[in-house]
Amino acid sequence: MTRGAVISIIVLIATSSAIAGDIRGKVKARGWKHSGDAVVHIDKIQGKTFPAPAKHAAMDQKNLVFIPHILPVLAGTTVDYQNSDDVLHNVFSPDKCAEKFNLGTWPKGQTRSYLFKEAGCFPVMLCNVHPEMEAYIVVLDNPYFAVSAKDGSYEITNVPAGKYTLKIWHERLKSQSVEVQVPETGDVVVDFEIRR
Ligand SMILES: [Cu+2]
Numbered sequence: 238m239t240r241g242a243v244i245s246i247i248v249l250i251a252t253s254s255a256i257a258g259d260i261r262g263k264v265k266a267r268g269w270k271h272s273g274d275a276v277v278h279i280d281k282i283q284g285k286t287f288p289a290p291a292k293h294a295a296m297d298q299k300n301l302v303f304i305p306h307i308l309p310v311l312a313g314t315t316v317d318y319q320n321s322d323d324v325l326h327n328v329f330s331p332d333k334c335a336e337k338f339n340l341g342t343w344p345k346g347q348t349r350s351y352l353f354k355e356a357g358c359f360p361v362m363l364c365n366v367h368p369e370m371e372a373y374i375v376v377l378d379n380p381y382f383a384v385s386a387k388d389g390s391y392e393i394t395n396v397p398a399g400k401y402t403l404k405i406w407h408e409r410l411k412s413q414s415v416e417v418q419v420p421e422t423g424d425v426v427v428d429f430e431i432r433r
Contacts, residue, residue: 256397256398256421256422257395257396257397257398257419257421257422258396258398258419258420258421258422258423258424258425259392259393259394259395259396259423259424259425260277260381260392260393260396260403260417260419260424260425260427261390261391261392261393261424261425261426261427262277262390262391262426262427262428262429263385263388263389263390263391263428263429264277264385264389264390264391264405264428264429264430264431265389265428265429265430265431266389266407266410266431266432267410267430267431267432267433268410268432268433269407269409269410271387272385272387272388272389273384273385273386273387273388273389274306274307274384274385274407274408275307275384275385275389275391275405275406275407275410275429275431276307276309276375276382276383276384276385276405276406276407277382277383277384277385277391277393277403277404277405277427277429278309278375278377278379278381278382278383278393278403278404278405278406279379279381279382279393279396279401279402279403279404280401280402280403280404280414281378281379281402282378282379282381282401285379286378287311287378287379287380288313289311289312289313289314290311290313290314290380293314293315293316293317293350294308294310294314294315294316294317295316295317295318295319296308296316296317296318296319296328296362296372296374297318297319297321298318298319298320298321298322298326298328298364298370299321299322300322301322301324301367301369301370302370303362303364303370303371303372305372305384306371306372306373307372307373307375307384307408308372308373308374308375309374309375309376309377309382309383309384310353310374310375310376310377311376311377311378311379311380312353312354312355312356312376312377312378313352313353313354314352314353314376315350315351315352315353316350316351316352316353316374317348317349317350318340318348318349318350318351319346319347319348320343320344320345320346320347320348321345321346322345323345324345324366325342325343325344325366326342326343326364326366326367326370327339327340327341327342327343327364327365327366328340328349328351328362328363328364329362329363329364329365330360330361330362330363331361331363332358332359332360332361334355334357334358334360334376335351335353335355335358335360335374338351339365342365342366353374353376354376355376356376356377356378357376357377357378358374358376359373359374359375359376359406360373360374360376361373362374373408375406381393381396381401396419397419398419398420398421399418399419400416400417400418400419401416401417401419402414402415402416402417403415403416403417403427405429405431407431409433410431410432410433411431411432411433412431413429413431415427415429
């Protein structure tokens, strides 16, 4: 192989791995206590499927609160629910798309799990011991998602360049979607203002 050919192969590898940009911006949640906990995600990517991740996601139950409050996952992800409190906790969901599962009741230090199969499912997580406990799993068909921080900022990194529909989901406020062009390098800024 000539030196020129070697260099062009290296350049090819370097550029092909760099054809991805970031999506970032700020969410403003009107009429809500803060601008965090909104899920910004790319809608269906045509002709592309993403294998279920082997790595489990986790939701803790600590001081009578589900942590995190909002957990987006790729379809096929198993979520491990840990009890970190001195009292018994339960996890169940009344939502059909999560098969109305009920994992029973378990003590501190133990974990029970559920596998979320269906993308487009946004089931509420409840505890039948503590009616005030509530959280959501947001099941998506691709791994390009982010949850906004309390100040509303979010960032989805390393998205393959291209045109997509970007969506925002919130537990109480109306969803929105917008067309977005992800550059081959650098970022695109998309801000959202959501309301009831
Ligand atoms: Cu509980």
